[in-house]
Amino acid sequence: MKKAIIIGSGLGGLTTGVVLAKNGYRVTVLEQNAQAGGCLQCFTRRGVKFETGMHFIGSADEGQVLHKMMRYLEIIDKIRLSRLDTDGYNVISLCGQEFHFPNGMEAFAERLASLFPAERDNLLRYVHLIDRISTASSLHSLKEGTSGPAVNAEYQLRSVNEVIESLIGDPLLRKVLAGELPLYAGERDKTPFSVHAFIVDFYNRSTFRFAGGSDTVAMALAEVLAKYGAGIRTRSKATSIVCNASRATGVEINGSEFLQADCVVSAIHPMRTMELLRDTTLIRPAFRRRISGIPQTVGGFSVYLHFKENAVPYMNHNYFAYNTDTPWGCERYTADTWPEGYLYMHLCDSPGQAFARTGVILTYMRMEELAPWADTTVGRRGEDYRQFADRRARRLISSLDKQFPGIADRIAHYYVSTPLTYRDYTGTEGGSLYGVAKDVALGSAGRVPARTRIPNLFMTGQNVNSHGMLGVIVGTMVTCGELLASPYLYKQILEVNQ
Numbered sequence: 358m359k360k361a362i363i364i365g366s367g368l369g370g371l372t373t374g375v376v377l378a379k380n381g382y383r384v385t386v387l388e389q390n391a392q393a394g395g396c397l398q399c400f401t402r403r404g405v406k407f408e409t410g411m412h413f414i415g416s417a418d419e420g421q422v423l424h425k426m427m428r429y430l431e432i433i434d435k436i437r438l439s440r441l442d443t444d445g446y447n448v449i450s451l452c453g454q455e456f457h458f459p460n461g462m463e464a465f466a467e468r469l470a471s472l473f474p475a476e477r478d479n480l481l482r483y484v485h486l487i488d489r490i491s492t493a494s495s496l497h498s499l500k501e502g503t504s505g506p507a508v509n510a511e512y513q514l515r516s517v518n519e520v521i522e523s524l525i526g527d528p529l530l531r532k533v534l535a536g537e538l539p540l541y542a543g544e545r546d547k548t549p550f551s552v553h554a555f556i557v558d559f560y561n562r563s564t565f566r567f568a569g570g571s572d573t574v575a576m577a578l579a580e581v582l583a584k585y586g587a588g589i590r591t592r593s594k595a596t597s598i599v600c601n602a603s604r605a606t607g608v609e610i611n612g613s614e615f616l617q618a619d620c621v622v623s624a625i626h627p628m629r630t631m632e633l634l635r636d637t638t639l640i641r642p643a644f645r646r647r648i649s650g651i652p653q654t655v656g657g658f659s660v661y662l663h664f665k666e667n668a669v670p671y672m673n674h675n676y677f678a679y680n681t682d683t684p685w686g687c688e689r690y691t692a693d694t695w696p697e698g699y700l701y702m703h704l705c706d707s708p709g710q711a712f713a714r715t716g717v718i719l720t721y722m723r724m725e726e727l728a729p730w731a732d733t734t735v736g737r738r739g740e741d742y743r744q745f746a747d748r749r750a751r752r753l754i755s756s757l758d759k760q761f762p763g764i765a766d767r768i769a770h771y772y773v774s775t776p777l778t779y780r781d782y783t784g785t786e787g788g789s790l791y792g793v794a795k796d797v798a799l800g801s802a803g804r805v806p807a808r809t810r811i812p813n814l815f816m817t818g819q820n821v822n823s824h825g826m827l828g829v830i831v832g833t834m835v836t837c838g839e840l841l842a843s844p845y846l847y848k849q850i851l852e853v854n855q
């Protein structure tokens with residue numbers, strides 16, 4: 358049995374652990390925090406649970422790609438999903454109008470065509486392109502022999518706005534189609550259209566919240582790991598990846614203990630991985646420079662809302678609101694214009710609930726705003742930080758109150774997280790929401806490889822492939838494919854889904 362150490366117990370680390378453990382590796386997952394899960398973690402205040410970094414997923418209906426992946430990972434029967442409104446899972450509020458996105462590409466095109474009749478043919482071309490790009494990736498469609506790399510290569514090099522503008526004539530419709538930008542922190546002239554296509558396709562096929570919180574996914578994965586004899590060690594921070602002259606020999610934990618390994622998979626931000634490799638010359642300076650030169654997605658500011666009892670009807674969709682007349686450029690806010698837009702969601706306790714107990718408002722915040730507290734740690738940032746965060750929370754709530762009059766009075770308590778919170782809990786560079794940012798100008802130079810120059814050291818997690826529930830799991834399959842051979846892994850996934 359080969360011994361594998363996985364650094365980080367986020368979705369990427371846990372799923373990589375499951376795949377390797379199912380395939381005969383002796384797996385140990387290391388987690389620096391007291392709780393496993395990374396962005397899947399929840400926190401509880403006054404007996405009420407809040408999700409921090411995973412609120413809704415797509416493509417999870419029987420027969421769809423995430424469902425198949427979750428069945429292979431043996432968690433499909435261990436978690437409970439609650440379906441969002443199929444007639445409008447996402448609502449975009451822009452220029453004084455609301456646009457509802459229904460599930461299914463045809464329904465989506467038809468709904469928007471009913472509002473923009475002159476754009477019907479263009480909308481059909483748009484949805485056809487989304488479908489072509491997402492199914493061209495064999496791991497996203499689980500169909501072999503697709504037209505694959507060529508289609509994706511083209512749309513990795515063309516930006517979201519460029520492609521939308523080439524297909525759609527109406528200026529308002531162009532903005533509506535970009536209304537889900539916060540789901541991938543999309544930026545004008547920078548974010549590849551392929552990123553947009555995968556996210557749109559993922560959620561459009563079917564959309565769900567986790568009933569009972571996203572930490573149920575982490576708990577389910579931990580259960581599967583235990584079934585295969587694998588363990589998660591919490592409060593175990595990897596402090597060095599130890600190498601000899603040619604390969605990794607193991608991992609140092611908390612600056613003292615050494616754990617031997619036959620292979621190491623780092624499921625943390627790649628810049629953190631480079632720091633763990635500071636004592637080896639096996640990684641070339643040019644590679645280190647390339648990794649540290651990749652831009653990051655913008656940070657996020659969240660306000661977690663605890664509503665008064667039976668005061669807020671449960672909203673079975675997500676609400677994207679923009680205070681300006683465009684979804685573009687919200688990351689370039691000024692002190693006066695913040696927040697230019699936000700995403701508002703309710704959290705699901707159990708399917709069919711009439712009232713929401715909790716909700717979250719998520720908006721952008723750049724790390725530079727938090728420079729005065731850059732050297733502080735969780736719980737020790739001082740009174741001025743608390744006041745700053747509270748002022749911003751009040752502004753965000755007041756923005757929400759304009760869209761949903763009276764909501765502010767129905768909030769019993771609220772809690773706040775900033776990019777510093779994510780930096781310190783997950784190790785994401787600069788508190789970035791989704792890790793590294795894809796950039797059309799960088800192309801493959803902006804990609805994080807699953808394989809490194811050290812033959813038994815691999816990388817996984819949201820920075821390899823893509824962020825999000827499906828993006829990370831696909832990244833896991835890519836990384837594990839390096840260890841187990843991709844066609845073999847692919848066959849396993851298809852077999853359990855027959």
Ligand SMILES: Cc1cc2nc3c(=O)[nH]c(=O)nc-3n(C[C@H](O)[C@H](O)[C@H](O)COP(=O)(O)OP(=O)(O)OC[C@H]3O[C@@H](n4cnc5c(N)ncnc54)[C@H](O)[C@@H]3O)c2cc1C
Nearest residue numbers: 365367368369389395396410412413595818819824825826
């Ligand atoms: C606010 C927010 C909302 C989101 N909403 C959604 C959503 O609704 N749907 C969706 O699909 N995706 C969503 N995402 C994205 C999704 O949560 C992430 O892409 C995914 O969970 C990342 O998983 P990961 O394993 O790559 O990294 P992480 O979850 O960041 O896990 C990394 C883990 O490594 C640990 N670690 C770091 N350094 C060390 C070390 N040296 N030693 C040991 N452990 C270490 C960290 O503590 C952490 O537990 C959201 C993200 C954010 C931030």
